[in-house]
Amino acid sequence: MFKSSELPDCTYVNQPTFISPKTPTPNHTLYLSNLDDQKFLRFSIKYLYLFRKSVSAETLKNSLSRVLVEYYPLAGRLRKTKESDDHKLEVDCNGEGAVFAEAVMDLSADEFLEMARKPNKSFRKLLYRVEASGFLDVPPLIVQVTHLRGEGMILCTAINHCLCDGIGSSQFLHAWAHYTTQSNPTNLPILPYHYRHVLKPGNPQRVKFSHPVFTKITHDTHNALHLITYLQSLPLVASSMTFSSSQITHLKKQCVPSVKCTTFEVLASHTWRCWVKSLDLPCFISVKLLFSVNVRKKLMNDMPEGYYGNGFVLACAEAKVNDLIVPNLHDGVKLVQHAKSEINDEYVKSAVDRLEDKSVVTDLSASFVISQWSRLGLEDVDFGQGKPIHMGPVISDIYCLFLPVIGDSDGVTVLVSIPESMIDKFEYYMTETFAIAENGDAKSKCGDENLQMVCV
Known part of the structure; x- marks a missing residue:
């Protein structure tokens, strides 16, 4: 072997x-x-x-x-x-x-x-x-x-x-x-x-929204807080955690009756919050969560079937650290849902027009970016000898990925790179809720037997 x-x-x-x-x-x-x-x-x-x-x-x-x-x-x-x-x-x-x-x-x-x-x-x-x-x-x-x-x-x-x-x-x-x-x-x-x-951009262009997902490059940009640049300068390790459907249901139950949510909404909120908590950031810093929203059916004139371009815009949820690290998971879920709800025909056209200014770029300075691969059917590709027994990225050092789980259509694997010095805290926060549910004591165990967690 x-x-x-x-x-x-x-x-x-x-x-x-x-x-x-x-x-x-x-x-x-x-x-x-x-x-x-x-x-x-x-x-x-x-x-x-x-x-x-x-x-x-x-x-x-x-x-x-x-x-x-x-x-x-x-x-x-x-x-x-x-x-x-x-x-x-x-x-x-x-x-x-x-x-x-x-x-x-x-x-x-x-x-x-x-x-x-x-x-x-x-x-x-x-x-x-x-x-x-x-x-x-x-x-x-x-x-x-x-x-x-x-x-x-x-x-x-x-x-x-x-x-x-x-x-x-x-x-x-x-x-x-x-x-x-x-x-x-x-x-x-x-x-x-x-x-x-x-x-195509409008003529005339009409930017109707503030678009917090973007920032404008100025002479002061280099002096601004750039959390991600700092984090990426540190030794990074990758953490991979597979959440079963029952564990995802457990997370959703923490939000009831305040809010009903999808798997992506609750897992995005949970991962964003745990990432922020593990970094020990000052409470007054604002941190963004960026995630893609498919706009193929969001436009008044829908894109043609099979539209083969980037048919998404980034939604942006934003909160100060002290508002994210509270025990209530549903607060973060509401932020994610609100960010999704803003994406409509006018918002998409406004974003396209905003990007006509080539000094405008995606604000990655203090942002956690999630790319969802888990609902694209990637795991079902069959070249004639059966479906794959493994599917994932070649490399995993850019964004947080939500990946499909082979054999569990409702499961999601969360793959994220994080500074080595912070990995233990991140893993603990990601799994502590399951330890509480199983043992009634978060300190006794950082995960249950069904939670696969590995780091390198």
Whole structure:
């Protein structure tokens, strides 16, 4: 049994290749909306899948080439618009292709599954690194298939966030799987709609809201409190906690009868509060919680089905530390619900217009950011040899992630990186309510037997 804490090296079968669309695709420039090319989205969403059985690389290449006919912007290249510097981006839909790498690794699926219980920086080996001078020089889609000892396979993808959000990335992966599993592929259940003009700024622009999620870059910005920069300068460890449906129900019951809430609302509030408590911040500091809200059905004129861009805006809940660390969980839930309730047609259009000012950026200075992957259907992707036995990020050092739980559709895994010196307190606060419920004594135990908690 493999016992090292680090993955062995990958051996590449051959040089990575470019997979282009199977048939000619539109050759044009694709406009990106103000929601697409925000500075804080200029990275790739990196997914990691572990499958019990492999699919041949040739099969995956052929189906990828087929699906890129519909998802042709992923085969193009990002570039700056001619009218501006790097503030505004567009996609040159030139069909150059996605990067496809094939490798082997001396590791079994079960050995990797055991390692995957803990976030591991060596998982970066599973995604081919393109040598590039900058973000714009990296192809929008990179794929690596790693065949394991036995019949297992790891599939990793890097999808440029400027081209799509989590809903779009899941839509693409399911489409790719559709063409992989169908001997005579039929039309896709959902066709991507690439044009973003529904999110073009108004003329004249009308910013009707204060938008606390944004801040304006000024000469005084560097002198302002930047909690996140400080925290990221410290040694970070990743904590992974899986909450079962019964534990989530327990959290919800703490909010009754004051408020009824969803799984996301209660778990977001709980995690935000525990993060703030573990940092021992001064009580007067205001801290934000930022989380995405899908706006595809929020506009008066709904986005077309299959809209393939960033169809979300960030909601912002904000409170002073002393208002967050109170025992009442429902206070934080109400803040989350209020932030969600503000997102409507006028708010979305106002946010798009606000972002026309290129000195406006997402305020990450004192913010806790949650990215929800747990309700996107990512865990259901099947390339013909069964659904994955593990699904998660390749790396986990950007935002807090809510991940799906294989085998428990109502469960949620919370993955968050936190300074090593604060990890014990964070874990204690996250689990103390379950210890109280089980033992009546929060100090006797920091979690119950069903709560999986690991840190590295």
